[in-house]
Amino acid sequence: MAIDKSWMQKSRVSSEYHKGVLEFSDFAFSNAPGKEVLPCPCIRCNNCLMQKREIMYDHLLDNGIARNYVRWLMHGEYEFCEPTNTSTNESDMHDEMQEMLNDAFGMPMPNEESERSPHVHEEFEKPNEDANKFYNLLREVEQEPYLGCKKFTKLSFIIRLFHMKCLNGWSNKSFTMLLELLKETFPEGETLPSNYYEAKKKKKNTS
Template sequence: MNRSWMNLPRVSVDYRNGVETFLDFAFANASQEDRILCPCKKCGNINWHIREVVQEHLIVCGFVRGYIKWIFHGEITPRRASSTSNSTDPLNSHHRSHREDDMEGILRDVFNMHDYHQSVREDCDIGVNDSFEMGRSGCHEEPNGEATKFYNLLDEMNEQLYEGSKYSKLSFCIRLFHLKCLGGWTGNSFTQLLEFLGEMFPFAKIPQSSKDMKKVIKDLGLGYEKIHCCPNDCMLYWGNRKNQESCHVCGKSRWMNRDVENVSEEDVEARSRKKPVKIL
């Protein structure tokens, strides 16, 4: 199906006719209670709306960047067509048409998009008629910080690891980073693995180092903070107790090396040699 109209000005007749084509397809294949996921730049395939609202959003703000394959609206890739051909439930077909790792679901959870109902009219301060009369290209305001992160990750979600792969660059990074955490791999060993994979599969979009990997998935909130704790799990060295040297419950030392237990706060070098007995 020719989708070149998606790049045309939103005030053009061809674009509006294309929107009608999309709406006919989406409501025939992926509607629930006369609503579909709205693929406009503001809703980002998160919010469910009736046809008239989706039509207005697409004319005012346009489609979300890179949404050429309508996977959220019933379009099934050839490799998965056979597994969904017997389904009569459009919602199940919609979800099965996604990649197996459900990156869309992850992004929804990370950005708390399930209850995101901000109005496009309020954000853009512009209506459909205004757009046509003034010849504007639609909503001219840039997305906020969280929306920008969401769109960037959406791009990563839609970018194949290599041509023909069923996995995206984002899903590859998340799965491999998960293995790193489960196996307790060091940053250096993880970088060595990535370098090896990059040499073996130069055609794949594999990050070159542990640092590069973290850059790809940093907006998913997968970071962590280390907190020292009592070896007997009595307490955390946290809040107003973060500078204590021993547990106030059982009296166990916070440190493995007692020789440097009582060094001053100014002695940075000595403190750097102090190793906590246990870390959360």
């Protein structure tokens, strides 16, 4: 089912944005029956803090929603649901990534043009330690959970598992046991974390 997300790009004082926040709240909590708190996707909480519905609603109105949260994987939208009617596309996401890199490291993200330019290429021959860590992280989250998997990235698969853990009240031990079973089941070369704490660390590092 297609979900209208165009409101995410609207002004927070617009009627479209207010209506979108209400519809998002309905969608999120209808996919988590019995749950009183869910991860809040406002800019400040960034899906790292759990909030009640009324607090989340206020946060989204006051702080705005994280605009790069285009797949609501933490709120019941699964990988096969295609977002529609949103101006956020691959080009926009790439531009946002370049902005973030400039802010964090004072350097642009390499692209086709920079690869053709000897001067720009020279800048990337010796990136600083923070930039190296960031690029390694980008490569990691784009990994497949196993060779040939096209439906999930490593990150989206871990987020999906955490969503299921949250909805069903799994213990940390049961989450680790599931990961161990999946690692045994998946083909050789799988890239899943070994336990709950490793998975939580990877999710936290990419939030």
